[in-house]
Amino acid sequence: MVIMKNFLIFLIITIAVSCASSPSDGGQKPRYLFPGDFMADPAAHVFNGKIYIYPSHDRRSSGYGGGSQDGGSYDMVDYHVFSLDNVFNGEVTHYGLVLDLKNIPWARGQLWDNDVAYKNGKYYMYFPAKDQNNLFRIGVAVADRPEGPFTPQPVPIPGSYSIDPCVFEDNGSYYMYFGGLWGGQLEHYIDNVYAGPTGRTNLSYAESNKPITARVVMLSDDMLGFAESPREVIILDKNNRPLTGSNRFFEASWMHKYNGVYYFSYSTGDTHNLCYATGDNPYGPFTYQGVLLTPVVGWTTHHSIVEYKGKWYLFYHDSRPSGGIDHLRSMKATELFHLPDGSIARMNGAQ
Numbered sequence: 007m008v009i010m011k012n013f014l015i016f017l018i019i020t021i022a023v024s025c026a027s028s029p030s031d032g033g034q035k036p037r038y039l040f041p042g043d044f045m046a047d048p049a050a051h052v053f054n055g056k057i058y059i060y061p062s063h064d065r066r067s068s069g070y071g072g073g074s075q076d077g078g079s080y081d082m083v084d085y086h087v088f089s090l091d092n093v094f095n096g097e098v099t100h101y102g103l104v105l106d107l108k109n110i111p112w113a114r115g116q117l118w119d120n121d122v123a124y125k126n127g128k129y130y131m132y133f134p135a136k137d138q139n140n141l142f143r144i145g146v147a148v149a150d151r152p153e154g155p156f157t158p159q160p161v162p163i164p165g166s167y168s169i170d171p172c173v174f175e176d177n178g179s180y181y182m183y184f185g186g187l188w189g190g191q192l193e194h195y196i197d198n199v200y201a202g203p204t205g206r207t208n209l210s211y212a213e214s215n216k217p218i219t220a221r222v223v224m225l226s227d228d229m230l231g232f233a234e235s236p237r238e239v240i241i242l243d244k245n246n247r248p249l250t251g252s253n254r255f256f257e258a259s260w261m262h263k264y265n266g267v268y269y270f271s272y273s274t275g276d277t278h279n280l281c282y283a284t285g286d287n288p289y290g291p292f293t294y295q296g297v298l299l300t301p302v303v304g305w306t307t308h309h310s311i312v313e314y315k316g317k318w319y320l321f322y323h324d325s326r327p328s329g330g331i332d333h334l335r336s337m338k339a340t341e342l343f344h345l346p347d348g349s350i351a352r353m354n355g356a357q
Contacts, residue, residue: 034094036340036357041327045086046335047119047258047308048321049172053129053152057314059088059321060122060131064334077189079333082117083107085133087153093319093339104154105131105147111160113145114138119258119308122152123173123180123229130229131156132171132182134190141200142169142191144184146230163231167200168192170308173225174261174288180225181288182232183239186257187275193218198236217241217248219255220272222289239270240291241283249283249294252276258308261288264318264344271298273307280309280322282350295349298342302355305332311342318342320353 044064113135144166147156256275283292304325328334
């Protein structure tokens with residue numbers, strides 16, 4: 007009986023892992039969502055019964071200036087909005103341009119990854135852009151509908167810096183996660199104050215025992231500012247020490263909640279994986295759990311995770327349609343599986 011019981015447990019686990027490792031919806035592979043143009047960094051949310059996607063918009067240009075390490079080739083100047091009601095088979099609706107660089111009074115260039123949150127009948131788009139001092143700040147634009155258009159505030163959020171805002175709502179409170187190294191300038195800030203261009207350059211990589219990680223901050227009631235000073239998102243290893251090594255944080259924060267557990271996921275800089283860590287509250291600390299997506303075609307990887315009609319989906323991008331050109335990326339989607347033990351089934355980014 008003991009042997010039979012053990013065999014049944016093994017069989018159940020094997021079936022669960024097998025199902026979680028396979029595409030769903032009739033064996034569908036990851037889907038490119040908008041082959042007509044290059045859209046990256048897709049932030050997906052469910053509004054009004056549909057999935058709305060808020061990507062950055064890659065373009066062919068001579069670049070904003072600078073080399074690859076400071077992200078000069080990612081010279082984006084506008085945002086578009088999309089929606090769908092069936093991830094693998096449904097039509098993707100394109101609402102067109104909803105915010106343009108020329109209409110943002112304080113911004114000089116580089117409209118990178120954005121995110122959108124809803125509160126009290128308004129939709130708030132949070133976006134990074136470089137100001138007139140060539141420093142990334144985070145701005146806010148407001149709309150009456152999820153498809154926009156979005157009207158920008160005249161100044162960026164006071165005290166904001168770096169890139170990749172992700173806004174997460176939990177029990178009526180809204181939290182922003184943000185930050186990215188190298189081009190995202192996060193390593194140049196100490197205690198939320200700019201320390202100059204050589205303040206801590208590449209510290210997280212040169213001194214692996216002192217990792218630089220994302221920031222988290224609660225938003226104000228009006229959604230237009232910070233309600234507190236940003237604090238570090240602490241990621242610990244299984245020995246309760248700050249996570250070091252090649253899978254530590256680089257950029258692309260995302261937060262989702264599943265079965266009462268908070269999942270903080272992000273992109274690494276060395277391995278180009280998407281990794282995740284879990285905690286019991288929005289501030290952390292979070293314990294590193296592993297890789298959820300192996301490297302895609304292209305240098306960057308950036309994602310969002312959303313539940314829709316009882317299933318979970320991963321939205322991300324790669325550069326395969328452009329022939330591997332790093333700054334010409336295409337958004338795509340696939341199903342994501344939480345396993346019975348709470349872990350996330352690893353997916354193949356090259357698929």
